Amino acid sequence: MSIEVLTLLFFGALLFFLVLGLPLTFVLGGVSVVFLYFTWGFDSFFMVASQIWSTMESFTLVAIPLFVFMAMILERTGVANDLYRMMHLWWGGVRGGLAIGTLGICALFAAMCGISGAAVVAMGTIALPSMLERGYDKNMALGCINTGGGWGILIPPSILMILYSLITGVSVGKMFAAGILPGVLLMVLTTAYIIIRCYLQPHLAPALPPEERASWGEKFRALRAVILPIAIVVMVLGSIIGGITTPTEAAAVGVLGALISAMVYRKFTWSLMHEAAIRTFKLTGMIMWILFAAHAFSAAYQSMGAQELIEGLMEMIPGGPWGVILSMMLIVFLLAMVLDPVGIMLITLPVFMPIVEGLGFDPIWFGILFVINMEIGYMTPPFGFNLFYLKGVVPPSITMQDIYKSIIPFVLVQVLGMGIIMVFPDIATYLPDLFF
Template structure:
């Protein structure tokens, strides 16, 4: 059977079982193993298991359960509530100030927990009712929470970046460093959008009345709320940048900071630890199956000779190397509307990375573009995770249609940021080159 027909059958089988609603990890791993057997025979199973064994010996993997555990603990402390009060006092006097403050808190949360859902749930519970009570437009409120919540996978530490590094073989530390400036850029662009829009349409996000604004002593006292979060960020990122720890060891520093925060807020107890540990075990087990599926897919994809076929098709696209990169981004953007980010990584990275390398592009830079696209996927209809996190906590008066409509301008802002990083790769590569 020719490579073309085998490749077509392979991807058709994947699509068929996905449409049936079966879990992506098992579809990808199962179909890959079956095609490997009929392509290479029984010996192909040893190839998959040897690759998986090599992955299981990787010290980098230890960071995943540690960062997840840190996120599970921080979700249940009072950090978010105190941060919001601080931003409320400092930014409330400005048009759109509470929305801007919420974005700032989401960025801080992203620098602490490394996942998307934590900030969305925290701000949806605390900031959303407060802003709606003060006359903020519901689409503005929903859009900024949705957008800011997605930064957890871009601003380091990021679980998705660790998985990207595991699948592609790049440095986790370089990926973390590369995410800092793009994360700041997206935050600045979103703040500019809110400021400009509120200038021309002040009714969308009115400033707080004079009697609700804080005095300077109150503002200064409220700054205590950022001490613990900044301490955690310094413990994690500062220890990596300072050369004190590896990214894996820094995850343990983050857990220590989360435990200290829980103790300071009086939440350090057995039920907290038990629930956080249980959820960590579940997520870590899921990630291990994901890595198995990734290795099986990669082995099948290369073993069938499909890599050369797809590479030839991609390189024949118009527009040269940039046309290929833009096509890849468009494919990932469309996939992100219907699949979860980890599934997209499993399907696309084994296909894309050899092409990216052959074109001479920096895999770290491409990784940041990829992660930003995953972040956009978290907030785009119909199946963005953040949309459903929000729907679970908003008042009944807010419909799913309201949530869908709220993301449109914020997605456009994110796409502008993505384009800027494509045009100026130094935004992503400057810090990794400087630090490593």
């Protein structure tokens, strides 16, 4: 049977079972095992087991449960409440100020914990009611929370960057350094969008009335709220960039910072530790099973001759090397709407990376584009994770359709940012070259 027919059957079976609503792990693993058996026989299972075993031995993977545990603790310490109060006092007097402040808090959360859900849930609980109460347009309020929450996988430390490095063999430290300037760029572009939109349509995000604005003394006293988050960011990123720790060891430093934060806010209890640990086990277990299933998928598809097929298809794409990169980004963008980011990485990267390197592109630069695409996937329907995180904390009056509608202009801003990084790759590669 030809590779083209096998590809249609393989992906058709995947799509069929995903549409039925079966978990991604069982679909990826189950379909792959069946195809492996009928194409290579029983002995092919040893190849899958060997790949999984080599993955389990990776020291880099230790960082994932540590960063997740760090996020679970920070989510419950009260850091978000104090940060929002500070942003409220400083930015409330500006049109769209509460939305801009919310973006700033999301960026800080991203730099502390490396996952997207923590900032979305925290700001959906704290910032959204405040913005709606003060007359903010719900699309503006929902969109900025959804967007800012997604930066958790771009601004280092990022769990997806760790997985990207594990799959592709590039340096985790270089990926972390590469994410800083693109994260700042996306924050600046999104802030500029809010400022311009609110200037043209002031009713979307009115400034606080003068009687609700803070004095300068209150503003400066509120700045104490950022000391602890910035200290955690410096502990994690500073220890990596300074060469004191590896990214995996820095995750343990981050957990220490989160525990100190819980003690400072007097939230450190055994029940907090127990709940954070249980949620960490659940989330890490889910990631690991998807990782194992995707290894089976990768082994199955590559054993059918996928590399030759994909390379042949890429040669047919008009536009030369840039046409290939744009096609890859489009494929990832479409997959991110319906599949888990970890699964997408493990399905596409083993196929894409040899082509990217063969065309002479920097794998660090490509990795940043890939991660931004994953971030956009977190906020796009129908299955973007941030959409469901947000739906879980919004008032009953806000429907899923409202959340879907709110993200359209913000997605366009993120795509613009990705386009700028494509045209000016130094935005992603300057800091890795400087630090390493």
